[in-house]
Amino acid sequence: MDKRLLDLLVCPLCKGKLRYNQAAQELTCPVDRLAFPIRDQIPSMLVEDARELPPEEEVEGV
Numbered sequence: 920m921d922k923r924l925l926d927l928l929v930c931p932l933c934k935g936k937l938r939y940n941q942a943a944q945e946l947t948c949p950v951d952r953l954a955f956p957i958r959d960q961i962p963s964m965l966v967e968d969a970r971e972l973p974p975e976e977e978v979e980g981v
């Protein structure tokens with residue numbers, strides 16, 4: 920995914936910066952502990968699509 924695009928994207932809930940988890944192809948919000956999927960290079964920023972990170976899972980990505 921384009922790094923410039925990542926800079927433009929914010930969490931739809933808290934408007935905070937997201938982390939890019941390349942391995943999982945997800946954008947994660949460490950505040951809300953949500954992971955937004957990236958499908959075909961296009962991140963889905965819908966809360967309905969997001970995966971809740973379980974407490975034992977580290978928030979991965981940069």
Ligand SMILES: [Zn+2]
Binds near residue numbers: 935948
């Ligand atoms: Zn958030």
